[in-house]
Amino acid sequence: MRRTPVRGDGLLSAAAAVAVAAALVLALVVAPQDGVQGVAQRLMYVHVPAAWVAYLAFATVLVSSVLYLVRRELRWDRYAQAAAELGVGLTALAIALGMLWGRPVWGVWWTWDARLVTTAVLLLVYVAYLGVRRTADDPHVAARRSAAVGIVAFLNVPVVHFSVVWWRTLHQPPTVLGPEGSPPIHPTMAWALATGVVAFTLLAVLVVRRRVARLGAEAADPAAVPPGREAPPVVTVVPRAGR
């Protein structure tokens, strides 16, 4: 696959690799096993970072959308698109990991409590946002519509986060970003979680920068065939002459 070079990516990739390695060791080896939930609790070290970095991605969509409307530069629209695509993927990941965690601990893969329902709605809303992005051929018309939806859609994020505080749910209330001061979590577990969040964030920044660079290159040179849509290489099979 052809790569779009982005300045500073080398350093960022190295930092991400170190953070991922550290997060894996902390989450799987160093962090103690949870007294109640056992080994399944270790899913927290990926489930929570996936959810938080999804929030961060949607916040990026919000800020980029506002910046587009203020400056009318398509660069910000590309940031919004890249962040929304990543946010959708991470929300789906958080749901999938949450299901894997819920089955052994709660006893069910899925249940209709407020946290789970609002998260599913969040995912669908941003899938719809990605659809809205492609409803106009004029890039500025598409960017304007997307920016409006990208700003309003962010209302879902606080609803998801506070669903476990506002309403009575099966999902536990937040441990770290909760209303109370000191989080009820063992310090080593908190470090493993923090390292996981750093790793996910660095990877997210890397992915969004690459995607924005690629979208920019495509916009600058519309004649260039986007990757994945090239015609497959023609393979000609010439029968060998029989001996």
Next chain:
Amino acid sequence: MNPPTARRRALSLRLLVVVGAVAAALALLGVSGLADTLVYYRTPAEVLAEVPAEDERLRLGGLVQAGSLERVGPEARFTVTDGVASVPVVYLGALPAVFAEGQGAVVEGRLGSDGVFVGDLVLVKHSNEYQPIGEAG
């Protein structure tokens, strides 16, 4: 100049996808029953204050009272309490591995006329505390 028909068709297809996704989101809210979702379970005090109809399916949630769990053959009996009131539960089936006395649980089922809640699904509601064995607060 009119855009080519193929492009117009592609546009309406995209619009269809968007409208479909929004409709799916609304349908999801409808299916889940917004009221049931906002209050996922009722506490023993609420159930006793407003006794549900005998055929009404509901979720009862609270703490599994310490010392109340007994297993008789395939049947589990325990008491769910909220500190104010408590409701005895009978459940036929395997309890989740994490289920324990003194921990949170949500039981789906019906309240019998004898005041015993007949559960057909037991869910564990764990707290937001994470501590290794022996240090659980």
